Amino acid sequence: MAKHRGRGIAAIEYPTGMNQNGDPSQCWIKVKPDGRIDVFAGTADIGNGSKTIQSQIVAETIGVPYDWITYDNSNTDSSPMCTGTFASRATFVAGKAAEKAALQVKAKILEIAGKELEIDPADLEIVDGEVLAKGAPQTKISVADVAGAATFGHGELITGTGAQLKPYSAIVDSETGRVDSPPHSAISYAACSAEVEVDDETGEVRVLRLQQCYDVGRALNPSQVEGQIEGGAMMGLGLGVLETCYPYYPSVDHRGGSFGSYLAPSMEDMPQIDTIMIENPSADGPYGAKGIGEMANNPQPPAIAAAVHDAIGVWITELPITPERVLRALEAKAAGEAEPRREGKKIVFDEELSVNTVSSGGIRFEVPA
């Protein structure tokens, strides 16, 4: 009886935005008489931090401090259309709409500042809430004063609108699945190493360490990106070794109906997590960002499965890798039943799970020899 250590590797890719696109997001912005900025978008924040990210994008794009921004996504009367928070799209698609709206606001602020300063708006820039003459920063007017002038002097409301839509990417050939344009907004990439310890007496798999590298495009808020990556790693760990609705799938028996009978990862399961971000900017996301929210739970299960094989020499390809599955696999190995079938140049694993075994003929997986 012993504990065995192993390591496994996985590399993945994941698309940003709804598959095949066609998913609009919109944003509008108004400026208060003292220059403070109200952003309205229909993007729900599901914990992914989209309120923060869109506020950052607007502040950066206009050139005002972050704490000047109020973000309102509270209702569909005041906020414009957003397809929703899913498909890793909130930063890329909805954030792009916010950037576009902010660019309009910036142009309007510069236009009115130009009138106030009697300078061509093209020769002005906004830095930290002040409109400065390029190359002559002593000539300036605050954004607050510009907004006041717009409201009380020029009788204007400074607003901006932005809409982001990549048109639907159609499948042009149902036989081959070929598409008429790229079906994603960007693709992100990641690689992961998992180290595990497997107890061959209890069958328990403990994940000791996850080392992960993500191409995030551009980390608009590194703390939030790390939060996504590390939170996702814990969900991936759950997929790998803990969670299932149907412990004896496909049977529906023994479903857990409470947190006491459904094993989600908790802090005691948390391994050492090392996060490395690389930045390969996307061509047209806001400030080069890509969406990495969803893919964060994808590389761990296969890395863990490979690590378990490295540790104890069995492939467990039904998730989660529970103690019961580990012990059954070790028994099969000891009985000489874990070897794949070899037929010519074919090496066939997992035959007992295949449709070729379980179906009475309605569906087959035919592989040329």
Next chain:
Amino acid sequence: MKVVGARIPRYDGVAHVTGRTTYVDDVRIPGTLWVKALRSPVHHAAITKLDTRPAEEMPGVSAVITWEDVPHLVYGPLEALGIPADEPLLAKDEVRYKGQPIALVAARDEATAAEAVSRIEIEFDERPALFDVRQAFDADCPVIHQEGNWYTHFEDDMDRRQIRKGDIAWAFENADTIVQGVYRPAAIEHAPIETQVCQVVPEPSGRLTIYSCTQALYFSMGVVAAHLQVPLNKLKVVGGTTGGGFGGKVDTATETMCCLLAMKSGRPVKWRWTREEEFLCSSTRAPWHMEIADAVTKDGWILGRKMLTLHDAGAYSRFSPYGLTKHSFHHTGAYTIPNLEFDGYVVYTNRVPTTAMRGFGVTSVSFAVETHMSRVADVLGLDPIEIRLKNANRVGDTSPNGVVYTDPSTVPTIQTIAEAIGHELPADYRTMTSEQRSGEWLPEHLVAQLGNPEDH
């Protein structure tokens, strides 16, 4: 740039960690009625009797709804994408999963609503249920859906999602080894801390204010409007802050039914699912069945891949056809495989309908293709990192459906991890880049699949 790239604290973080965020269940409207559901106790049955009068006659009960109260009963969330609807908002004549809502009661408190639900008279004629997607195609298998046992509405009325690329027969003929395996990731719960919950207020103006935990305010508003057959100006969705979603709160699971009860009773209503309902009746991540056969050379090139996917959708399709299509587009993972034959089916079973969840459609295929990649390396006696770098997608390579990769990062992310774990790579792997293939990284079998990045 000072704001973008900065580690700015979460906009609503202080409110979350001090318990002051207003979630839907924190909304308190005077005069609110409380809702409970009659759900199917069986997996598959014909409804032979449904009499709600005993519930309606109970003191404290203000409204009861069944399918007869829904103006547009069967609506599919992806109808706009040409994916036909197959799920009634409330069960009519038959039930296809345990937990399927049949009738709802709005009453003065939750206990009264629950008691009224128990007084509804209902009888079933139970039918055999199907749970194993591998048996769904067999002649002796129960037919569980009006559509049959699998979805048949892909483009050109295909009953499956297909990918075909290159010459699969050539790949298997020319392979040194063929490695075959089966991969089955599990259904899991979204397990949000906030269960499904909704409050609806009928306004004096005739509008409905919907306090919703949806992940998609406009999307859910569209679903409600379609069922009720009203224009969007009759509805106001209030939300934007979700107590955990992970994909499950794209479902619009409660909003329409609460609107119907508010309209019927003329009173505000609130429906909050118990933890048990959240676990047993809300949608889950789908279980998937995937079989892969790779045609490989002894030095680790993947010449071709044949793959079969059975996506266990549960009782109704919801977003599953979308999920399977996305799955098919990514079935080569982070690698370039020039010859492909993929067939995928959305299969109905008598389990709770599955829906979107973090990584929708791709989490499954990432597990399958990456575990398979590790197996192929093991079978061939090759380094699992080198085989990945060798086959990694590069600028100019093409995806399963013919899209040219313009800026892949498979190579640098793998190299970074190799370095992090102290894995010494040979010089040619250490210096590899994502640039277009040439020399030893452009074997003859990959020449024909190259596309021009300028085209995309």
